Amino acid sequence: MNEGNTNNLGRIIKQQRITLPLTLQELTAKSGVSSSHLGRIERGERFPSAHVLRKIAGPLGFEEDELLILAGYLSSQPHRIAEESLGYGSGRIDPYVAKVLAQEPVEVQRSVIGILSILKSISKSATKEYSTT
Amino acid sequence: MNEGNTNNLGRIIKQQRITLPLTLQELTAKSGVSSSHLGRIERGERFPSAHVLRKIAGPLGFEEDELLILAGYLSSQPHRIAEESLGYGSGRIDPYVAKVLAQEPVEVQRSVIGILSILKSISKSATKEYSTT
DNA sequence: ATTATAATTTGCCAAATGGCGAATGTCAAG
DNA sequence: CTTGACATTCGCCATTTGGCAAATTATAAT
Numbered sequence A, B: 001m002n003e004g005n006t007n008n009l010g011r012i013i014k015q016q017r018i019t020l021p022l023t024l025q026e027l028t029a030k031s032g033v034s035s036s037h038l039g040r041i042e043r044g045e046r047f048p049s050a051h052v053l054r055k056i057a058g059p060l061g062f063e064e065d066e067l068l069i070l071a072g073y074l075s076s077q078p079h080r081i082a083e084e085s086l087g088y089g090s091g092r093i094d095p096y097v098a099k100v101l102a103q104e105p106v107e108v109q110r111s112v113i114g115i116l117s118i119l120k121s122i123s124k125s126a127t128k129e130y131s132t133t
Numbered sequence C: 001a002t003t004a005t006a007a008t009t010t011g012c013c014a015a016a017t018g019g020c021g022a023a024t025g026t027c028a029a030g
Numbered sequence D: 001c002t003t004g005a006c007a008t009t010c011g012c013c014a015t016t017t018g019g020c021a022a023a024t025t026a027t028a029a030t
Helices: A008-019 A024-031 A035-042 A050-060 A066-070 A095-102 A106-131 B008-019 B024-031 B035-042 B050-060 B066-070 B095-101 B106-131
Strands: none
Touching: A008 A035, A008 A050, A008 A066, A024 A035, A024 A050, A035 A050, A050 A066, A095 B095, A095 B106, A106 B008, A106 B095, A106 B106, B008 B035, B008 B050, B008 B066, B008 B095, B024 B035, B024 B050, B035 B050, B050 B066
């Protein structure tokens, strides 16, 4: 879990807190993370979850992702999507389909995809049955 | 811990794994995360740490941060993959949805839209019934 | 149908996270 | 020096994560 032993994260957090300045208890009040936990984080005895990092980032004046990057949870360089699996199929979305779908909330879009995958698996097993009869 | 009860993350991961296709064990081999853990994540029994998410993102063909965002660890705007929650008419297609759909032939894409519209009309009449109570 | 083989799920457990309250440390005022 | 008010650290422990191995379920093959 600990990657590299130098506890960069803890020192950075502590320094920022001191500079502001804030006490652990004040930071607790603003972030909702217990002061004991914060203290242990600062001196490298605990490795905070992404959740906790996000809670304290704001009160410390960090960008929300900044601490995640410093903690090594997030790689700073942007990656492009790997399209290894795009071998078959048209590789693009029909414009009409795109237009209709774009009008739906994202969660509906996702549900649609879910239904599609169910139908595909059904049709696969159905095909198999017929072919062996 | 669990934010929102719908286990989007698990479904997305599972679906992507199936689509590739990969077995849990193969994904284990590529990611170094045990298959039992992966299984539990897919069905929402475990909430993966950012660390684990980063390990499996690559083998699944996701951008490294993409899963973190989907998991709600990251609300960031660098790529702003998912600003769902914005309810209606996002006006755009979720990149993940686009990716999956683009793998299908156009006629399948159109069929999907057709099914969607049927479901919408069904749900509309159902809603009407409720509202008159 | 039966067996073999691969894939998924479950039971169990070690290790880590993170909170609460007590103990300890720090420092200014008397 | 002593007291009192804060700040920090420690002890303890409930909860979770995540791995290993056994059990179960699905998939082929004969």
